[in-house]
Amino acid sequence: MIGTRHSPQQLDPLAGVTAQFFAWIFTSAAFATSVGLTILHRAEYHSPLLLAAAFLCLVATGAVVVGASAPRRAPFTRRSAIAIHVLGLAAVGFEAAAQWGTNTAVRSDWAPLALALFVMATGCFRPASEILIADILSVLVVTVVTTSGAVASDWPLPAIVYAGLTAGPLLAAGVGAAVFSATLVTRLLRWRESTGDARLAAAEQLRAQVRDELHRERLTLVEREVGPFLRELVARGETDAADAERARELGDALRAALVAESEGVWLGDLVDEIRDPDGLAVHMDETQRAAVEAACAGLADRRVTAELARVGDLIRLTLRWGGEGRGRLRPEMQAILRLVFPGARVRPTRRHVEVEFEAA
Amino acid sequence: MSAAPPPPSGLEAPAGGGWIFPMREAAGSTRAALVSGASALSLVLLGLLATLGIILAAAVPESVAWWILPPLALLAACCVAAWRWDPIPVLGYFALAGAVAAALAALTVAVADSPIQAAAGTAGFLLSMTTNVAVLIGAASDRWTGGIAGALGGYALGEGTMAITAALVGLPYRLDLPPIAIAVGVAVGYAFVPLARRRSRRSTASLDAADHRTRARRLRELEGRESIAVLHDTLLGELAALSHREPGPLSETDRERVVASLESSAMLPLLRDEPEPGFAEIASQLLAIGAAGGVRLRLEGDLAALDSIADPLGPALHAALEQCVVNVARHAGVTEAWLAVSRSGDELSITVVDEGVGFDPDAVPHDRLGLSESVRGRIERLGGTVRVWSSPGAGTSVHLVVPWGAGG
Numbered sequence: 001m002i003g004t005r006h007s008p009q010q011l012d013p014l015a016g017v018t019a020q021f022f023a024w025i026f027t028s029a030a031f032a033t034s035v036g037l038t039i040l041h042r043a044e045y046h047s048p049l050l051l052a053a054a055f056l057c058l059v060a061t062g063a064v065v066v067g068a069s070a071p072r073r074a075p076f077t078r079r080s081a082i083a084i085h086v087l088g089l090a091a092v093g094f095e096a097a098a099q100w101g102t103n104t105a106v107r108s109d110w111a112p113l114a115l116a117l118f119v120m121a122t123g124c125f126r127p128a129s130e131i132l133i134a135d136i137l138s139v140l141v142v143t144v145v146t147t148s149g150a151v152a153s154d155w156p157l158p159a160i161v162y163a164g165l166t167a168g169p170l171l172a173a174g175v176g177a178a179v180f181s182a183t184l185v186t187r188l189l190r191w192r193e194s195t196g197d198a199r200l201a202a203a204e205q206l207r208a209q210v211r212d213e214l215h216r217e218r219l220t221l222v223e224r225e226v227g228p229f230l231r232e233l234v235a236r237g238e239t240d241a242a243d244a245e246r247a248r249e250l251g252d253a254l255r256a257a258l259v260a261e262s263e264g265v266w267l268g269d270l271v272d273e274i275r276d277p278d279g280l281a282v283h284m285d286e287t288q289r290a291a292v293e294a295a296c297a298g299l300a301d302r303r304v305t306a307e308l309a310r311v312g313d314l315i316r317l318t319l320r321w322g323g324e325g326r327g328r329l330r331p332e333m334q335a336i337l338r339l340v341f342p343g344a345r346v347r348p349t350r351r352h353v354e355v356e357f358e359a360a
Numbered sequence: 361m362s363a364a365p366p367p368p369s370g371l372e373a374p375a376g377g378g379w380i381f382p383m384r385e386a387a388g389s390t391r392a393a394l395v396s397g398a399s400a401l402s403l404v405l406l407g408l409l410a411t412l413g414i415i416l417a418a419a420v421p422e423s424v425a426w427w428i429l430p431p432l433a434l435l436a437a438c439c440v441a442a443w444r445w446d447p448i449p450v451l452g453y454f455a456l457a458g459a460v461a462a463a464l465a466a467l468t469v470a471v472a473d474s475p476i477q478a479a480a481g482t483a484g485f486l487l488s489m490t491t492n493v494a495v496l497i498g499a500a501s502d503r504w505t506g507g508i509a510g511a512l513g514g515y516a517l518g519e520g521t522m523a524i525t526a527a528l529v530g531l532p533y534r535l536d537l538p539p540i541a542i543a544v545g546v547a548v549g550y551a552f553v554p555l556a557r558r559r560s561r562r563s564t565a566s567l568d569a570a571d572h573r574t575r576a577r578r579l580r581e582l583e584g585r586e587s588i589a590v591l592h593d594t595l596l597g598e599l600a601a602l603s604h605r606e607p608g609p610l611s612e613t614d615r616e617r618v619v620a621s622l623e624s625s626a627m628l629p630l631l632r633d634e635p636e637p638g639f640a641e642i643a644s645q646l647l648a649i650g651a652a653g654g655v656r657l658r659l660e661g662d663l664a665a666l667d668s669i670a671d672p673l674g675p676a677l678h679a680a681l682e683q684c685v686v687n688v689a690r691h692a693g694v695t696e697a698w699l700a701v702s703r704s705g706d707e708l709s710i711t712v713v714d715e716g717v718g719f720d721p722d723a724v725p726h727d728r729l730g731l732s733e734s735v736r737g738r739i740e741r742l743g744g745t746v747r748v749w750s751s752p753g754a755g756t757s758v759h760l761v762v763p764w765g766a767g768g
Contacts, residue, residue, distance in 0.1 A: 008393075012381040017560030018390070018553070025549055029541070036537070107485055123397060157476075158419045161412055165485055168408040176401030183393040191385055203575065210579045218587055222622075226595055230618050233602070238609040244602060251599035258588045258596075258729060266577050286578055287571075294563065294570035332563045 007127045008184040009075050011192075013339040015184065016074050017332045019124030023069035026121040027062045030114035034058055041108040047098045054094035058114055061087040065121050071335035072346040076125030084122065085138050088115035096145045101153055112142050112166040116173035123177030124184075131181060135174025142167040221257060226250050270296040271319070273305040280308040280315045283359040291340040292317070295333050295353070301325035314356040321351050329353065380568055383561045390553060391506065398496045398546075399443035405489055406436045413486075424477060425470035428486070431463040435493055438463070442501035456501055460494050460514070461521040468525040481532035482522050491539040494518030499546050507550035515543035585737050586676075592729040593683055594621040642666065642678050646685050650697065653689020655714075661701040665708055665764070673762055676738040677710070680746075683734035684712040684758050692716025692756060708764040715755040721748050735760070 009016035034055070038045070045051045061084055067073060068080035088111070095111040096103075103109070119135055143163040150159035229250060233239060267281040268274050270293055274281070284292070296304055296319070303322040308315060329348045337344050341355035381389075410432045416423040438459050445452060467490055471477040477484050498514020499507040519539065526533050598621045610618075643659055650657035669677055681699070688697045694716040702709050724731065735758065736746040744762035 012386070014381065014560050014564065015386065015390075018386075018557045020560075021552060021556035022549070025545070025552075029545055033541070107488075156420075157423065158415060161415060161419075164408055164412045164415075168405065168412075172401045172404035172408065175404045176397040179400035180393045180397030183396040184389055187385075187389040187392060188381060191381065191389075206572070206576055207579050207583075210576055211583055214580065214583055214587060218591070222591075222595065226599065227622060230595075230598065230622055233610065234615050234618050237615070238607075239602060239605055240607045244605060244607070247599045247602035251596055251603060254591070254596060254599065255729065258591060258733075261584060261588060266574075266581065269577075286574055289578065290567070290571040290574040293574050294567045297566055297570060298563070330563060332560050336563075336567065 005127050005129055006185045006189070007075070007125060008181055008188065009125045010339070011185060011188040013074065013335050014332055016069070016076065016125060016339075017071050017335050019121075020069045020071065020331075022124050023065050023121045026117045027065050030058070030062060030117040033117070034110040034114050037108050037110040037113075041105070044099045044103050044105075044108065046100075046102045050094050050098035054091045054098060054111060057087050057091035057094060058111070061091065061114070061118055065118050069121070069125065071331035072338065072348065074335040074338040076122070078126070078130060081122050081126050081130065081134060084118050085115070085134050088118055089138055089141050091115070092142055092145055096149050100149060103149055103153060106146060106150070106162045106165050109146075109166055112146075112170050115142075116170040119170065120173045120177045123180035126181065128178040128182035128185070131174060132178040135171065135178070139167045139171045139174070142170055221254070226254060267292070267306055267308075271304040271306045273303075274308075275306070276308040278308070278310070280310065280359070281306075281317075283315055284317075284357055288340050288355075288357055291333075291336050292319070292355075295319065295329060295337060298330060298333055299327045301327045311356065313358070315359055316354060316356045319353045319355075323351065380564060380571060383557070383564055386557060386561060387554070390557065394507070394550075394553075395443055395500045398500050399439050402439045402493045402496045402500075403436055405493055406432050406439070409486060409489055420476070422475055424486070425473045428467060428470045431466040431470070432490075434459055434463040434466075435490060435497070438497050439493065439500070442497045445501075446503070448501060448503060453501065456497070457517055460497055461517060464490060464494060464518050464521045465525040468522050468531060469529055472526070472529040472531040478531060481534040482526050483534035483536040487522055488536045488538055491515070491518040491522065491536065492542050495539060495543045495546060499550065505550075506554070508547045511543050511546040511550065515539055582741060585733060585741065588729060589679065589683075589734040589738050592734050593679065593686075596729070597621075597686065642681075646681060646699065649682055649685045650689060653686065654695060655685070655689045655692075656696050657685060658696065658698045659701075660698060662703050663701050665701060665703045666710075669708065669762065669764070673742045673744070676742055677744075677760070677762055680735045680738045680760065681710065681712070683730055684760075687730055687735075687758075688712065688714045688716065688756075691719070703764060706764055708762050710760045710762075712758045712760075713755065718750045718752050718754045718756050720752060721750055731758075 009019070038051070064080055064083045064087065068076045092109075092111040092115060095109060099109075115138065119131070119138070122131055143160075143166075146163040146166040147159040150162040155162060229246060233243060266289060267276070299321045302325040305320050307318045307320075309318075310316075329346070334346045334348065337346055337353060337355060341357055344353065344355040346353050410429055413424050413428045413432070417426050438456055441452075441456060442448075448456070464487075467486060468482065471482075471484055471486055477486060494517060495511050495514040498510035498512070498517065500510070502508070502510025502513075523533050525531075598618055643663060646659070647657050666674075666677070685697070685699070688694065692714040694714050697712065697714040700711045700713070731748065739746050739760055739762060742762070744760060746761075747759045748756065749759070750756035
């Protein structure tokens, strides 16, 4: 199936920001389900300590889901997804232990349902194949835990039926999340493919426009003085000492204009102050430049400074902005920066961002 | 000899914007993904119920009616229809609602027929899970309110059908909370998704604009620096030559050179569109440039490899080598220089060496564009590297390395 290895967030960073909403919804639903079922079936739990441990794991799982889906921590990593399964399964184990031998209805077991809800939240962030594999492994663990509990409690129906009631919703949630992820990725890739020609045509148009502008600028630069001077010499067919002096002056002026242009740094147009003694800004690629430009545009009313320095094999860009003025680094821009510059340290409250990139 | 692959696309116009998914597409994709995910989830649940039904029927005959499979299959068909049927006509909605109601009514009767299941009334796992499926079918089939009315309608249809059928067959009615929670959760989720999406995509326009500006600026930088290099090689060179020239009449060659410089500068930045000469011609041009400056250039090594460097690296390399020879003729104060070409794996190395006066590379004024733009800038923009070894009195070596096909 197309799109099982990519994640939706990887291909569309802004989707990850929308998905934060889903993460909160599923986490709230998991808490509500857990608390509600515990209160309704409180008689089934014989160990408050183990139940508390199960809730502790639930809270930790929710914290991982909410934290990993936050734009300033984007992207949602595989490590976070694994942590969700491990902590969720720990909750399953503690809950089962808290009602070992006193469990009367497996449909009231909240931990597998909560884990199913958390797994559904990962559909927005992780690749389908990974969601499915991790889910199947968790389903196996839940099946073993429920089956063991059913055997220990000597329930009347086959133990596998009870396992189906706890692990089944988890399996369904995992498949649903994987299909959600794969559908988003497939449509994103199709969109990219279908608009590729149009985007290339637009790029060519842009290039023609840029060349046209440059052509006019170059003609203006040359035709202002150098062109007429040289044509006059060609027409005259000889040079004198004054011509030599004039040629030197025109050469110096033309050289100065070209040097000024060649020393221009793109980042200098976007910030109020730039410290880049080694000219490192030129190493950023187009997508990284666009992300930095969009971030600076959002902070346009503030005083923004940029500093570039080598850190080992990488180049570090630090953007700082003052407290005066309007504009802020919005969550979607935080997510974009994190996706374009993996590992970026985004600290909007401290009014600075540190990103690192390789010298292209 | 096989041709070298194209070099890095430093001067090509990259297609921009592929990383910014437009709002309209995002809305359609999220909806499609939600419908697909919900349908897949429902189908797995129905498959699970069918499996459990078979296990129960085989292991504990009294626990479930043997004929629950057809209603489950009917619900599965409704799931697929709600997912894939587009657009659904009004009659289609009636058919879907009728099929879902019929399946749930049949399952309610089946539960009433089973002593073990009947104990839980309408809140047993079979009816609870199938009501959830009815909610998801409603949400998936809703083409008007984005799933809100569908989810609530699906719940009302499922729960209503069950309650009426249960009353008719004497099954105790028990309010089941999970389907209510799922219906409300799905409806609230669908209601807030557009708001969340609008919030997260409010910067799409600014990102698009930034992407466009960045690409325009980058293209301008690349094209601009290339034309700076050409201007340096033509008009600046011409002006420098004129400033050092003894007064007197211009020869025909001088006039032709000045006219050619003027013509080439008037064409900027379009010079790369000219056809690139073959290496035999390039070699003779380099020899001629050297000879015009009083330098005998000796060409050595795998010169033919230069022929297989594709555009835009080929013309850039050609222009950079010309500038290297011009530099020797103008500044080295020697009558002989060497240009050696060697190939190693996926790299081509060209070294231009003279035993002239040399210079301190760190002391070159920043306004000298020959080595910085006409040689280094041209080559580095296309993925190559340039290294210069020189010191006063010890000659100069300029070493250019450009990418070349690994299989070359």
